[in-house]
Amino acid sequence: MFRKFISELFFNTSLGNGFYSDLSSGTFVVLIIFMILSLLVIKFSEYIKFEFLIGLGLLLSSITTFNVLRYKPYGGDAKIYCDLTFLSKSSNLSIYDVEYKYTFNYPPIFRQLLDFSCDFGYQTNYYFFLVPALILFLLILRNENRNLFLSSMYLFGAFLALRWVLKTGNFVMLELVFLILFVWHYKKKSHFLYLFLILFGIQRIWFLLLVPILFYLDNTNFARKVKTIISASLFAILININSLNQFLGIIFNSNSQYNILKESPGHNTPSIYLGLLNILNIDSNIFLLLIYVLVCIFIMILVLRKYKMSTEIKLITTFTLVLLINPYLKPYHFIFIVPCLLLVSDSFLKDKRSIITAIIMPNLFWIIFSNLSSGTSLGFFQLFFIIAFIINLISLDKEKNEIDRFKI
Numbered sequence: 224m225f226r227k228f229i230s231e232l233f234f235n236t237s238l239g240n241g242f243y244s245d246l247s248s249g250t251f252v253v254l255i256i257f258m259i260l261s262l263l264v265i266k267f268s269e270y271i272k273f274e275f276l277i278g279l280g281l282l283l284s285s286i287t288t289f290n291v292l293r294y295k296p297y298g299g300d301a302k303i304y305c306d307l308t309f310l311s312k313s314s315n316l317s318i319y320d321v322e323y324k325y326t327f328n329y330p331p332i333f334r335q336l337l338d339f340s341c342d343f344g345y346q347t348n349y350y351f352f353l354v355p356a357l358i359l360f361l362l363i364l365r366n367e368n369r370n371l372f373l374s375s376m377y378l379f380g381a382f383l384a385l386r387w388v389l390k391t392g393n394f395v396m397l398e399l400v401f402l403i404l405f406v407w408h409y410k411k412k413s414h415f416l417y418l419f420l421i422l423f424g425i426q427r428i429w430f431l432l433l434v435p436i437l438f439y440l441d442n443t444n445f446a447r448k449v450k451t452i453i454s455a456s457l458f459a460i461l462i463n464i465n466s467l468n469q470f471l472g473i474i475f476n477s478n479s480q481y482n483i484l485k486e487s488p489g490h491n492t493p494s495i496y497l498g499l500l501n502i503l504n505i506d507s508n509i510f511l512l513l514i515y516v517l518v519c520i521f522i523m524i525l526v527l528r529k530y531k532m533s534t535e536i537k538l539i540t541t542f543t544l545v546l547l548i549n550p551y552l553k554p555y556h557f558i559f560i561v562p563c564l565l566l567v568s569d570s571f572l573k574d575k576r577s578i579i580t581a582i583i584m585p586n587l588f589w590i591i592f593s594n595l596s597s598g599t600s601l602g603f604f605q606l607f608f609i610i611a612f613i614i615n616l617i618s619l620d621k622e623k624n625e626i627d628r629f630k631i
Contacts, residue, residue, distance in 0.1 A: 284380025490602020
């Protein structure tokens with residue numbers, strides 16, 4: 224009986240089965256208890272041994288992350304991308320014109336990259352394509368004498384991010400490379416940071432919003448910033464010149480389920496924008512989307528002005544806020560937070576509250592509620608752990624700044 228229980232627990236956790244059923248009253252009670260206990264654990268974390276938290280974090284991350292590859296279906300997005308490239312080549316049509324139940328929502332340059340990747344088994348072995356980004360991340364950690372074990376633990380288990388990448392098979396490896404290079408050049412105070420930020424942002428369009436925000440936060444030479452941004456933008460456009468108009472048009476004009484004006488919110492798409500519209504029973508449109516973006520930018524500016532933060536914490540806070548307010552937010556986007564942890568000192572990552580909010584609580588949440596009748600909307604709680612983690616970073620940064628001022 225115990226063996227059957229463990230088998231079902233792993234199976235439900237891998238597929239997230241509980242989120243595909245209706246929320247029951249019993250699950251709601253469990254949720255309240257879970258949140259109360261989470262707050263108590265965070266409050267009294269100083270009394271918990273650090274080694275215990277590390278061990279528990281690794282155990283829970285193993286159950287959610289590696290376990291996802293034990294049960295199919297997984298890697299659905301990888302199959303979709305390769306099917307689209309195959310249909311495009313066989314029909315001699317642009318990949319944006321192929322009639323399929325899904326659309327290709329990446330820039331044109333990805334067509335060539337996917338042709339190459341699918342020829343080398345991306346559809347079935349997509350997780351191996353993450354290796355270059357992983358190696359680059361570890362090399363930078365080693366170059367900066369960072370704690371490899373600690374950062375690897377966050378890469379492995381933070382925010383269920385790697386779990387979602389492995390589950391979906393989404394093509395995020397190139398974005399991770401560009402994002403890691405952006406953070407590295409930011410720390411080196413090199414203007415090439417704008418090049419890699421634009422190359423990262425153009426792959427999702429929404430993240431290009433980071434360019435003017437960083438321009439505002441960056442106090443370096445104005446002329447050099449403008450020159451670098453223009454050059455980087457022209458480069459990004461030139462490598463995507465083929466079918467660029469189709470790519471931009473398909474984001475809003477597509478009749479597929481990837482249209483941000485038609486997507487359904489839930490644990491697979493925990494979009495604040497779509498969630499609010501769903502609660503209010505309002506259909507999405509361009510006007511509402513514009514209002515949402517402007518309001519979010521205003522709130523973000525208020526947050527940055529209200530809280531005094533070091534430059535690095537301000538950047539990771541800004542990046543995370545932009546990610547969370549993305550109207551087409553997907554859980555595999557959480558993996559983009561991991562390269563930004565290069566901006567955070569090891570002392571902040573070692574903080575017990577950081578480990579609890581980033582690793583232990585998200586993974587425990589997924590294990591528990593994948594095995595109960597939870598309902599897809601409960602997946603929005605994935606966002607609360609990220610917000611709690613950022614709030615803790617701001618708190619740690621404030622404490623550090625106060626200590627530094629006292630020393631002076």
